[in-house]
Amino acid sequence: MKKVLFATTALIATASVAAADVRISGYGRFGLDYNDGNDSNVNGVSSTTITSRLRLQFDMSAETDSGVGFDARFRAQAESRDNVANGAGFNGARFGVTYQGFRVNVGNIIGAVENTPGTYLETRTAGLGIDGAGFVSHVGNVSNEYFNWDAYSSGGTGVNGVEALYSANGFTGHISYSQRNDSTVNPGVGNGAANAAARAAIMMAYTFGDWTVAGSYQDSDIAWEDKAIISVQGDLGQFGVRVAYADNDGIGKWGLYGNYEIGAASKIVAFVTSEDAVDAADVTAGRGDNRDGIAGSNLGEGESYGIHYSYDLGGGASFETGYRRASNDNDTFQAGVYFSF
């Protein structure tokens, strides 16, 4: 009975119903996080903690008589990491206009670099374990420069940008632009005031048969944020392979990735990355400091690797576990469950 109603009435609160005016979806994930970077006697955080997230997402939509679609997305999520729990307000909104293969978004945009196929892991978290484990597998994350590109923000207001996407016949193109606040001109003002540092980015991807190639580039007013990424991935039935490379304003990073489906419910994902050292002249100029303030992000040059295992429990739930060693010898192991609704 439930499925029949889902098919006929619209709007329920599941993720799988299209054309609803308001759609509620989301996921919960929780488990244990062992991180040898934590130590009760050093930073006051146990090496093993609960990691969790509950996401509740509202997608609103309307369609004009001429077939132009308008939509908006709003999200609230609560998290716990390193034994610190946070409640949640709503984030910044993203607004969209769609017509056939075109989409224009304003506000809390996706971002062209963020949207590059072949950059995140083929897991439910898009990273390793239960909470992504720092996303060291992403070739755009190097040294102390993590997530220094425009991306949809779940916990904040995002970059207040504008972007255009086009998809047709296996091709996807994406350009995005944003400005960030210049606090010296406009003290006290949040994200996105004028006279600010701007980021412009472009992404193109093409899928032919089992293979997808993609490339993206970001030009930023902020030091060391220029970035070029390319990736090639193949989906070969049970197997998937992928290679990616990024030039992060002089720091090259290679990544090799594979995934393998075992039987009907199990899947293994593994990766290894190799990151170049920071150029000596850049270090002299201040690069390599912990500028972005992300804990544990000073991963430095060298190899990172990891392996993830997923088991589908049915009904939208799965067991997820993963281990990774970052290039700075930081080890994490996580295991838990993930369910979507």
Next chain:
Amino acid sequence: MKKVLFATTALIATASVAAADVRISGYGRFGLDYNDGNDSNVNGVSSTTITSRLRLQFDMSAETDSGVGFDARFRAQAESRDNVANGAGFNGARFGVTYQGFRVNVGNIIGAVENTPGTYLETRTAGLGIDGAGFVSHVGNVSNEYFNWDAYSSGGTGVNGVEALYSANGFTGHISYSQRNDSTVNPGVGNGAANAAARAAIMMAYTFGDWTVAGSYQDSDIAWEDKAIISVQGDLGQFGVRVAYADNDGIGKWGLYGNYEIGAASKIVAFVTSEDAVDAADVTAGRGDNRDGIAGSNLGEGESYGIHYSYDLGGGASFETGYRRASNDNDTFQAGVYFSF
């Protein structure tokens, strides 16, 4: 049908249906705002910025066996203005009790002056353009005193007041009362503590045929908030005309308004207002300073005018655009889309 669905599954749906236990509705609007009061080199904000809002509203209701209704309203909205984006929490709640033509509200009340017919523009935003463009057309907004009456707050907790409304046979009566915090008595306490400045207001409106006349009055403990408003409006088929006048504690403001429906989808709204100068004795006493802190609110005496055009796109979406010149020569032009769900 409704009861069957209640018994078999949980679902949600859309805006236009009454008697639901929880109703989710709202709107999105976004577009470009040209404001000659902004200048990158002066206040650090570009003269043209994205203006947007996403509103998500929850209306809860229950009805007793004797026909008394209880309801409550809760709202979360994210905005971007002047290139500053804000996420959103829920606002203060409004609770209501209804019986036949009577309604009593407590909490984040509507407010009797706010509810006066014939004071806001006949547009989807109730003002000009995409975000109201400062609502200079309202006869209650003068000099530096904008929105100095009790009104439902979408972004805050509101005034924590109480109000009673009665409607029957074209007549509507509305009285409201609230107290605001006196920070000298109760430092650190938010809205609505006792020993506070109080506002009392009354509104009456009567509709006969195509015409509605309305009047309201606010008596406030706060200087320069006493206020009397009258309006007359006529809905003459394709045409609508309206005149309004307010005595804002000595500052008179006239407004003349017209709207015209062109064909099935287009509508034009235009207005002109004329505001008296602040009395010299009042200026000596401190009136006319930017007391309320609203940017650009120091509009001063003289004429304001504006024109708005709306085109219905179907499916709850429309194109909205408008230009207005305020009495302080501030020009704004806005264009964008608005969709409800």
Next chain:
Amino acid sequence: MKKVLFATTALIATASVAAADVRISGYGRFGLDYNDGNDSNVNGVSSTTITSRLRLQFDMSAETDSGVGFDARFRAQAESRDNVANGAGFNGARFGVTYQGFRVNVGNIIGAVENTPGTYLETRTAGLGIDGAGFVSHVGNVSNEYFNWDAYSSGGTGVNGVEALYSANGFTGHISYSQRNDSTVNPGVGNGAANAAARAAIMMAYTFGDWTVAGSYQDSDIAWEDKAIISVQGDLGQFGVRVAYADNDGIGKWGLYGNYEIGAASKIVAFVTSEDAVDAADVTAGRGDNRDGIAGSNLGEGESYGIHYSYDLGGGASFETGYRRASNDNDTFQAGVYFSF
């Protein structure tokens, strides 16, 4: 089909539907609170104020093929007390795993002591009047130590704990554990950091026929939080009787409770409690100060009593009123309405 249903059903999400993926429920309650502890001329708060709460709750769930259930709970509520209104963000999330009679929760847990049957009043608020009136009837609330046990937090992130529950054949067992932040080790970090004060608790209850006996114990690293509670309650048709006792780390508190249903819609609940004085040695050691900062919590030794009357209005709504005198001679009287959705 969609449009037809939109026109006839719309929007549901009621409390009474099981097996939904996302369930929206909640309640509104509002009324008047007379509290002789407030005085406009003393603390700036009128002795009579509006007390209100609007709760909106989201329950998410999924079930695996093997019958293991996963769920999560998220809540936002706005309140007004003592004439101060607050808007609301979402609280901390609670995640659960269920299988037959077992449940394991992590995050914003229920808490074993909180979950002890026979400790809260048999009213819709679980306390007296419209907002609980300080919950002086609870035997675990003594002196200045109110709610010093782990409990689900509606307004904050909760204790970020873990707990296990088992129910079968009238038996319920519950163990919970949490750590709270040690701000000296981890300054600036919120709830739940390591090297922190821990609470462990256990609860067991058994129902045989009309009677339920229950006992719980909390062991805490924080001074004066060790706590043992026992209760016996009987549901004898129209009548209910209950007795409870707690040893609150040396402060004993007895409670005797009764409830009586009059006809089809009316119910009366009454209680009396007797609390021991704080031991002189403990007072010397600092006990009895207003350590927890809860206004009006310095209730001291002696008797508290109260009476509550409820009238069912149908449709999920009821009229609720209650008077209580706390052992410190503080009187409160409240009356208002409560409706759930």
